Amino acid sequence: MPLGMAIHNIEITLGKGGQLARAAGAVAKLIAKEGKSATLKLPSREVRLISKNCSATVGQVGNVGVNQKSLGRAGSKRWLGKRPVVEEMLREYNNICTLRLRMPISSDLSNSRNFITKITRYNKVVNIPNSMSVLDELLPISIEMAKRKCKGLWNFTNPGVVSHNEILQLYREYINPNFKWANFDLEEQAKVISAPRSNNELDASKLKKEFPELLSIKDSIIKNVFEPNKRSK
Template identity: 65%
Template sequence: MAEANGSHSEPVFLIFGRSGWIGGLVGDYLKEKGAKFEYATARLEDRSAILADIERVKPTHVLNSAGLTGRPNVDWCETHKVETIRSNVIGCLNLADVCLAKGIHMLYYGTGCIFHYDEDFPMNSGKGFTEADKPNFTGSYYSYTKAMVESLLKEYPNVLTLRVRMPIVADLVYPRNFITKIIKYDKVVDIPNSMTVLPELIPLSIQMAERKLTGIMNFTNPGCISHNEILEMYKQYIDPEFTWSNFTLEEQAKVIVAPRSNNLLDTKRIQSEFPEILPIKESLIKYVFEPNAAKKEEVLAAVKEMRGR
């Protein structure tokens, strides 16, 4: 890396993606930690504005959570392909390139929704996709652009890409929360998946940035959990009267535009860096279900209002 930037005795973080979910959570955590940070004002496509932000903040670390996932979901990307490329590919590479020139570490919150169970990685086999495996899922345009940018970012020696999957927080009425999504549906598919419990893993991501880890990291809790298992936990901890039913992937395909990714990611790397990381079920209990069970009536009322019941 050329031209080291800044001469701080403590880390200074510059966050791209202020209006995004993960960007907001990262900022909240850094504020709680008492760390020095600022949000960028530049759009990722604007190299001169990125440079201006870096000159203004003089960060030691850049955290990139910006990008398009689509609203209300990834189906949006199917009809907005140029906007998706501009943000998820061109913009992300632009930022990585500027950071390399300035000698700054960049951590990128990417996605693990670029893999899908197949003959080599069968469902329920316990065999997970590793950081070295090539993406095999391009069923949605969102995943296609994310797989593309991940393969290009691997060439940057200053970048760590985190593969986030089906992210979860404690707020059961937050629309981006995976659990919120499935408790709103009358029918769900029942497939085991790797998932990311953000309250536990966001603090670990900041440690990764401080350690200047690079390459790719499967950023999920160890193990996998199915939709039904999560809903059973919701029923056990929050709403004993909750009911739902299942449908097949073929039936699901009739009500969505783009296919969805389902996979198990191997977590040996993140476990080697953070042996204390909790398996997915234990993490859900600690960070989601026990805190919500402590205020069950309030949570249940909010969920029922959200569901219109």
């Protein structure tokens, strides 16, 4: 399937049928292919990384005579269940502010829900760049957004992306010099997890424009997480 191809009805889990870009008029684009993965740009402008074994329908929803073509088994997870439905409902109201967080990180490295804490406890991790939210910086911004009466849907992440390996390298540098980890790919990961995982980059330019002081994801992690927790020499 060539780059730039318009597709819809995209599988998330192999053999489960289309789950992405199913609404009338919805269309995603194949923007990159590398190794076992494919990168899609969804109708929401979200960039999604999937594996190449899933199928998608070529063309836009409603086109006649289109066929399912393999892209790859999904190594990414759409917001399943209620979240996408609620998000679409909230779009109908002009007095709502919706904050879309991803992979929340905080300076509390003892918290099991902290993304950094999670991946330090895994036997193996994938190494994929992702958008993430540093709560120590973003939660005060959320209060300021309420004061400014910000409305609409906001990608509530720090600008840019950071990979699992980059975070773990910082963890080793600042916290535990003896820390070691191993990587595996999306296909290997799919064999040991109960549901596909999400890997994507969200456009935080709207938030950055409103709050120019907002740090990039890597700079924010260093300043707000690793520097305060830096081991004593």
